[in-house]
Amino acid sequence: MTEPPAVAGPDTAVSSEFAVLASGEQIATAAAALERNGIRPLLAATGADARGLVRSLLADGAEVYNNTSQTLEAIGVADDIERSGRYQPLRLRLYRMDREMQRREMRTLAASPDYVVGSVHALTEDGSLLIASASGSQLGPLVSGAEHVILVMGAQKIVRDVATGMRRIYEYCYPLEDARARRAYGVPSGVNNILIVNKVVTPGRITAIIVNERLGF
Amino acid sequence: MSMFDYDARPVTPVPVLVGTTASRGAYAIRDFLSRNGYPFEWVDAGQPEAVRAVLGVAEVEPSALPLCILPVGSRLAAATVERVAAGLGMVAAPARSEYDLAIVGAGPAGLAAAVNAASEGLRTVVVEAVAPGGQAGTTSMIENLLGFPNGISGSELATRAVVQARRFGAELLLARPLAGVSADGPGYVAELSDGTLLRGRAVLFASGVEWRRLEVPGIDDLLGAGVYYGAGPSEALACTASRVVVVGGGNSAGQAVVRFSRYARQVTLLVRGSDLGASMSQYLIDHLSAIPNVDVRVRTQVVGLEADDRLRGIIVRSGDGSAPVQMPADALFICIGGIPRTDSAAGIGLATNTAGYLVTGGDDAGDPGGSWPLPREPLPLETNLPGVFAAGDVRYGSVKRCAAAIGEGSMAVALVHRRLAEVGGD
Numbered sequence: 001m002t003e004p005p006a007v008a009g010p011d012t013a014v015s016s017e018f019a020v021l022a023s024g025e026q027i028a029t030a031a032a033a034l035e036r037n038g039i040r041p042l043l044a045a046t047g048a049d050a051r052g053l054v055r056s057l058l059a060d061g062a063e064v065y066n067n068t069s070q071t072l073e074a075i076g077v078a079d080d081i082e083r084s085g086r087y088q089p090l091r092l093r094l095y096r097m098d099r100e101m102q103r104r105e106m107r108t109l110a111a112s113p114d115y116v117v118g119s120v121h122a123l124t125e126d127g128s129l130l131i132a133s134a135s136g137s138q139l140g141p142l143v144s145g146a147e148h149v150i151l152v153m154g155a156q157k158i159v160r161d162v163a164t165g166m167r168r169i170y171e172y173c174y175p176l177e178d179a180r181a182r183r184a185y186g187v188p189s190g191v192n193n194i195l196i197v198n199k200v201v202t203p204g205r206i207t208a209i210i211v212n213e214r215l216g217f
Numbered sequence: 218m219s220m221f222d223y224d225a226r227p228v229t230p231v232p233v234l235v236g237t238t239a240s241r242g243a244y245a246i247r248d249f250l251s252r253n254g255y256p257f258e259w260v261d262a263g264q265p266e267a268v269r270a271v272l273g274v275a276e277v278e279p280s281a282l283p284l285c286i287l288p289v290g291s292r293l294a295a296a297t298v299e300r301v302a303a304g305l306g307m308v309a310a311p312a313r314s315e316y317d318l319a320i321v322g323a324g325p326a327g328l329a330a331a332v333n334a335a336s337e338g339l340r341t342v343v344v345e346a347v348a349p350g351g352q353a354g355t356t357s358m359i360e361n362l363l364g365f366p367n368g369i370s371g372s373e374l375a376t377r378a379v380v381q382a383r384r385f386g387a388e389l390l391l392a393r394p395l396a397g398v399s400a401d402g403p404g405y406v407a408e409l410s411d412g413t414l415l416r417g418r419a420v421l422f423a424s425g426v427e428w429r430r431l432e433v434p435g436i437d438d439l440l441g442a443g444v445y446y447g448a449g450p451s452e453a454l455a456c457t458a459s460r461v462v463v464v465g466g467g468n469s470a471g472q473a474v475v476r477f478s479r480y481a482r483q484v485t486l487l488v489r490g491s492d493l494g495a496s497m498s499q500y501l502i503d504h505l506s507a508i509p510n511v512d513v514r515v516r517t518q519v520v521g522l523e524a525d526d527r528l529r530g531i532i533v534r535s536g537d538g539s540a541p542v543q544m545p546a547d548a549l550f551i552c553i554g555g556i557p558r559t560d561s562a563a564g565i566g567l568a569t570n571t572a573g574y575l576v577t578g579g580d581d582a583g584d585p586g587g588s589w590p591l592p593r594e595p596l597p598l599e600t601n602l603p604g605v606f607a608a609g610d611v612r613y614g615s616v617k618r619c620a621a622a623i624g625e626g627s628m629a630v631a632l633v634h635r636r637l638a639e640v641g642g643d
Contacts, residue, residue: 066228069218070219078228082227088380092254092255092256095225095227095256096256100480101476110225118218119218121220131218137222180219181220190220
């Protein structure tokens with residue numbers, strides 16, 4: 001993929017239509033739709049409340065993989081997972097592995113955690129979740145590898161439909177994410193894979209926590 | 218959620234260690250953190266821009282090195298392993314004052330004992346001076362352990378064993394060596410280096426072995442500056458495109474060669490003996506012979522070092538009587554072993570053989586029966602002190618293989634039960 005130029009700054013986020021919190025009615029509509037689709041919706045008034053919900057959902061001692069997520073970092077969930085000592089944080093375990101000698105162990109460990117905790121790029125009012133990924137490594141566990149999936153999202157991520165969600169990914173998330181990737185890793189990001197979860201066949205496997213705050217992007 | 222999970226690096230802050238590459242103290246901390254699987258960032262104090270990025274100034278007073286910036290932001294000047302461990306919350310107090318079994322050492326034997334003891338309801342504590350895994354913990358890939366057809370790294374095996382032991386309720390006390398053991402009624406009291414006391418109704422020494430020191434002039438001055446005992450994972454990346462020399466003929470040395478061959482330009486294995494097969498598993502010998510950048514030299518030993526502020530080369534002499542020759546080397550890893558770790562047991566009078574290995578029931582190397590106080594014979598794996606057992610590499614007569622250590626550690630628990638039944642309360 002040709003490397004696109006970095007295009008976004010923080011101002012983009014503030015001015016965008018996609019940074020506006022959904023109304024209470026939209027949140028309720030999306031939550032009801034998620035439930036119909038087999039995804040357990042939980043509502044949190046604040047990030048602190050969401051953090052408490054995540055804590056209540058994670059079993060002590062479980063293998064937990066936290067996806068890179070500004071939402072999780074902002075509300076303290078990343079800290080809880082990586083540093084509380086209550087869980088087995090797989091990021092730390094993977095990071096210390098020898099990429100030359102332990103590639104196979106890394107692949108299997110990352111593919112099937114007890115819990116994956118992350119966020120989404122869009123939630124539609126009819127209960128679909130949209131997640132974009134550059135490498136795709138985050139998507140396998142979300143779809144089927146992880147035993148449990150917990151997704152925390154600010155209410156600004158609620159959009160009317162999948163088409164609007166796609167526009168949110170390309171027009172809003174991608175430029176911000178590309179800037180982040182260049183800052184953090186020195187490489188560009190890319191909308192190379194998109195996961196759309198319309199319905200799950202194992203009800204309750206995925207929990208979606210909608211927070212009535214603007215979190216992440 | 219971010220679209221890019223670049224390399225699974227932690228998203229929360231990690232400790233930053235600033236030091237010189239030639240610093241022994243900095244190496245000790247790097248090794249400690251690596252072996253404990255604690256992610257950290259290393260900043261070479263000789264790189265002004267890198268130092269400025271983390272400290273805001275380009276230079277650090279040499280007396281302040283190594284300097285550790287903890288995730289909470291506080292700084293430890295002239296940091297030591299003990300202070301870093303405490304600063305990172307790795308030093309825990311024991312939850313109980315008395316345990317059914319106190320295990321010394323968290324290598325394969327100690328961890329196997331911990332899993333089996335705790336799973337059978339024994340109140341179990343493990344004391345470990347450095348990091349779980351022992352010598353096996355630094356092994357890049359163990360390919361002959363039952364149940365792991367694709368192999369498993371020593372660190373991953375240790376991680377899983379620790380999780381398993383803790384799940385059954387065993388406690389692990391890290392980063393503090395055992396200072397001594399004394400008798401206390403039918404049981405024993407173990408004292409850790411920080412003064413912590415643990416009472417154990419039975420004690421298992423699974424303290425393993427240390428690498429044997431290489432007797433070469435000037436070698437101590439280069440520890441951490443190109444010369445290393447063991448082959449800890451912290452240095453593997455630093456060996457990229459380097460010329461690495463590994464000394465030793467055992468499986469640990471062979472596995473170190475395999476690991477470094479993935480990074481280094483050239484890896485040379487020096488073996489004093491003439492037959493590698495006498496000490497190394499055949500699968501490893503076969504593996505080494507198939508790696509193009511690996512050179513194995515038997516009947517060869519290191520007799521000298523060349524260095525400025527760090528190692529630059531070695532002098533080797535072969536057993537054919539030819540003159541010593543110089544060999545360029547950026548790093549020298551010494552994996553010859555070992556010396557049994559029994560210092561902390563010396564004061565209580567544990568019987569050892571002439572090489573210092575703990576003698577246990579049925580051994581013919583020592584005479585544990587001479588001071589044996591009970592009418593019964595010592596149990597297998599029981600030392601000359603009733604209720605003190607030994608398993609794994611530290612025990613005289615043990616087979617120096619990971620699976621054997623696991624077997625001994627597991628077996629020891631059944632014998633501990635018999636001892637506890639004898640003194641009552643089991």
